[in-house]
Amino acid sequence: MEPARTMKGQAMAPSASYEGFSPALLRHGDPTSIEAQWGLRKLVVEQTETLRDDGTPVERPILHITASAVVKNPWIGRGTSSELVVSPQHIAARLSRLLADRILVLTHGPQAIEAFGKGAIIGEAGELEHGAAIMHTPYFASHLRTFFDGSAVISFSDTRGAPGEPLTIPLCEKQTGIHRDHYQSVRVRIPDAPLPDEIVLIAAISTGPRPFPRVGDRTTDLPLDTSLMNGVFE
């Protein structure tokens, strides 16, 4: 049974069951589809499974997964006062589903996802604001948060560049956002995107913390020892 979803308004909670889950079908062959109208050129999924670090096996393999979509930027040449609130709603919602699906099928549902992030790489003819228009809208971010069963603000990064420009995306723990063990990053690079008139939208997750987290948390930090500061700031 497929998780319940909606394309408008409040995101619906995904189904608890991922039995028989399969990603949303691509409808790009239909010229009236959102994929076709927004020129969705490519979807790229990359997974890193870490088994050992510094010679020591990790307790359980940790997955980092990124899902990226390459779409046309429709706002090129429209100037810096063009409308960016209403026009991206459909593509933002559609991408949230397509990207989340490609991650959820690998993690067998949202339970295994512990940290998340998002990102945008804007082709050189566009503005950073064009990526933000899709990435920071509730139609993208709120849906993504719901599909991944999280509640924290999703950490992000963005950049503008030529095809092959790498982007490093910070991840945060999906419920609190501030769990120190889960501060980590993933790198995305698509060799032939974004072209000057394209935007790459990215969703990213981790199924665990850093391989061997051992720097504690804000609840376990020792009180600042001011004697250690003597001379440090002089």
Place this chain on the structure above:
Amino acid sequence: MKLRKILTHVEETLTEGGRAVTPAARVAVVAAVLDNPWAGQGFVEDLTPGIDAVADELGALLAKRVATALGTPIEAYGKAAIVGINGEIEHGSALIHTLQFGDHFRAIASATTLLPAVEKRAVAGAGFDIPLKHITDMKQRSHHQTIEVSFADAPHSDEILVALAAASQGRPQQRLRVFGTDFGADAAAAS
């Protein structure tokens, strides 16, 4: 075989040249990052023991993973060995240019041809291009294609990254003449 990471990259191309590609063209790459079996040993004359210890298991693991990642029948394929900067390119070639490695992929893909390959020495994060060719006919021009990948943090200096690549179809919007017909009109007129 000491694995540190297993990396998977799947691309779906939906549009090329402004036209829809239906079904979307899929290419999958799966890479294993493992300790170089000959690291720290100087020049090793006989690489056979290291090959025998690693190639078979590695070939089986990657073939299964890349077939799963692609999720469709395989029509074109290729392979790669990227050697960390302390090793010899020969170390990477040793692991991938043996039937113990490649036969697993040929079996899963129902393939008969040799696997085209890239071998090089590089730092972690370096990009590399894997050539792919048709699984039963290397002359099938529609299936000549290349996938570029790069993986952050791999391979380390004493590691080797070994990868397999698989494609669900030929190039998106492929429309070249079939091999052997380039001079078709002239040849027909001359004969």
